[in-house]
Amino acid sequence: MxxxxxxxxxxxxxxxxxxxxxxxxxxxxxxxxxxxxxxxxxxxxxxNPEPQFGSPSVRERSGGTRPPADENPLNAWVTRCEVRGDEGGPLEGWDVALKDNVSVAGVEMTCGSHVVEGYVPNVDATLVARLLEAGADVVGKTNMDDMGMGTSGHSAFGPIHNPHDDAFLAGGSSGGSAVVVAEGEADVAIGTDQGGSVRIPAAFCGVVGHKPTYDLVPYTGCVGLEHLIDHPGPMAREVETVARTLSVIAGSDRKDVRRPSDVPVEEYEEALDGDVSGLSIGVVREGFEREEADPRVVEEVHGAIGTLGDLGASIEEVSVPPHADAGAVHSICQSEAIAAAMRSEGVGRGWQGWYNPSWIESFGKFRQAQSDDFPATVKLSLLMGTYAGKKYHSRYYASGMNLYLELIEEYDALLDEYDLLAMPTVVETAPKYDPERDQFDRARELGTADNASPFNRTGHPATSVPAGEVDGLPVGLQLVGARFDDATPLNAAYALEGERD
Structure with a gap:
């Protein structure tokens, strides 16, 4: 205007x-x-530049519709649509689902929230364009925690139920993506991970979820929480599907907000030989010793790590004392960063890359008119982040970010000595669905992301792979590798998958 x-x-x-x-x-x-x-x-x-990623004007696509309840019993979908991919690509014939904070031109994007409900992007995210060019068909947008802030699986459109038992939740914030691949309604789904949001629902729903190395997959065209921690990642029933998808979506994007430089990529599926003989794994003690840990989950994860040992990997316990507090430090840094991002219409300032004028203007209008519709988790971050920033002049944010520099050095030192670090993705199973529990109770959730969130700030790749079950609910093992060595945790997950199958 x-x-x-x-x-x-x-x-x-x-x-x-x-x-x-x-x-x-x-x-x-x-x-x-x-x-x-x-x-x-x-x-x-x-x-008025409006770049069109993926040439939406020449693609066959539908705007999509909200599926009726009888076609969406677990509430995993927000929109069912169809965008046809190219012929002859490596993913030709695959059905792909996208978390509803990933832009698809002409298809509503809600971010699981009433605040931005009705927004229709005019671009495809870079990773969407790459999937379409590889032959995949986009078949829908998946439900997610409201504005990506949550770990249980609750959007403004209701709870996302667990595919193993609908009395439990799917986890979040990419819960819908985990459910649709677990149910076989998509071959692969894309989630986004800001503090475990791919790996946590993957663990709770019994699928594979990979958070790539920071920078490996462009975030251009996706809605995030904080540029430093946002990672898009693939989720599927099998490791090979995840690896093949990663090969397609990985690679530099000069428009990306983070770092417009070349990143090393490979054909990740070609590294899946299942041979872990000679692999060294450091088992992080602090990842197991948590107050909320279910001893049965801990036992299942140790059993899965033992299976890798039986296959020839060397297993040693290691200690990373700051890991015990890394989740708390992450939450402090995230609150202030989210508050700053919201004041900048969800995008921020001062970086070189592509800004989305359509999203910036629309989100600004929505936020000013409907901020009361934000969930309690978002309001808490806004209030505490603004309070700490104004009252204490961002001292705690700065100190927290400096602590993460020390933690990066500790992880890197261990990853110089070991090929992988291992721990539970989450030390509990999926939360039970309680219809009487309101958003304020859910805002009290603590600890769920404490093993996952540190690696969003350090940038290391991390894979969650099914490790067993407790009372019929899945348990996930998290394998963490050195930066840009995404193939190693995927191959170890592939080896474990082969044995457990």
Whole structure:
């Protein structure tokens, strides 16, 4: 929309927010200068660049519909749609589902929230374009925790039920993606992982979920929480499917917000030989010794690690004392970063890459009109992040980020000595669905992501692979590798999968 000259009252309000006290003369001066600056804003507007990723105008696609309850019994889908992929690619004939914070041109994107419900992107995310070019067909958008803030599997559109027992939840925030592959409704699904959001529901639903090395898969066209921790990743029933998908979506994107440089990629499925003889695995003690740990889950994970030992891997216990507190530090850093991102219309400033004008403008309008519809988890982060930032001048955020630099050094030192680190993805099984439990109770959830979230900030690749069951509910083993060595945790997961099958 055209920019208009700010009023004197608006300038005074803005000055107050910026801790400025303007005299009447200053107000008049800045209003006159603003009028002159408007011409420059109009120059930018006249170009109005709208790059179309994936050439949506030439693809066969439908806008999609919300599936009825009888066709969506676990509430895993938000929208069923069809976007046809190219012929002859390596994924030709595959049905792909996308978490509903991944842009598909012409298809509504809700982020699991009433706040942005109704927003329709005008671009395909880079990874979507790559999937379509590889021959995959997009068949729908999957349900997720409201705005990606949660680990249980609860969107504004209701709970996402566990495919193994619908009295339990799927986990989050990529719960719908885990469910549709577990149920065979898609060959592969894309989730996004900001603190375990791919690996946690993969563990709870008994599927494979991989959080790639930071930067390996572009986040362009996806809605995130914080640029430093956002990772898109594949989820499927088998490791090979995950690896083949990763081969397609990996690779640099010059438009990406994070780092416009070349990253090392490979054909990850070609590394899946299941040979772990000579592989060294460090079993992180602090990943098991958690107050909320279910001893039966711990036993299943140790059993899975023992299976890798039986296949020839060397197993040793290691200690990373800061890992015990890494989840708490992550939550402190995330709150302040989310508050800053929300004030910047969910995108932020000061990076070189592609900005999505459609999303920025739409989210800004939605946020200002409907912020009360944010879930308690988002409101808590906004309030605490803003409070700590303003009252304590971001001191705790800075200290927390510095602690993560030390933790990166500790993980890297261990990964120089061992090929992989191992621990439970989550030390419990899926949470029980309680219809009486409201969003404020869910905001009290602590600990679920404590083994997963550290590797969002350190950037190491991590795979969750099924490791057993407790009372009929799946348990996940998390395998963590060195940066850009995504093939090693995938191959160890492949070896374990072969034995357990």
């Amino acid at each position: 055209p920019i208009r000259q700010p009023t004197k009252e608006e300038l005074r309000e803005l000055a107050s927010e910026l801790y400025l006290t303007l005299t009447d003369e200053e107000v008049e001066f800045f209003r006159e200068m603003a009028a002159e600056r408007i011409e420059s804003y109009e120059t930018v507007r006249s170009y």
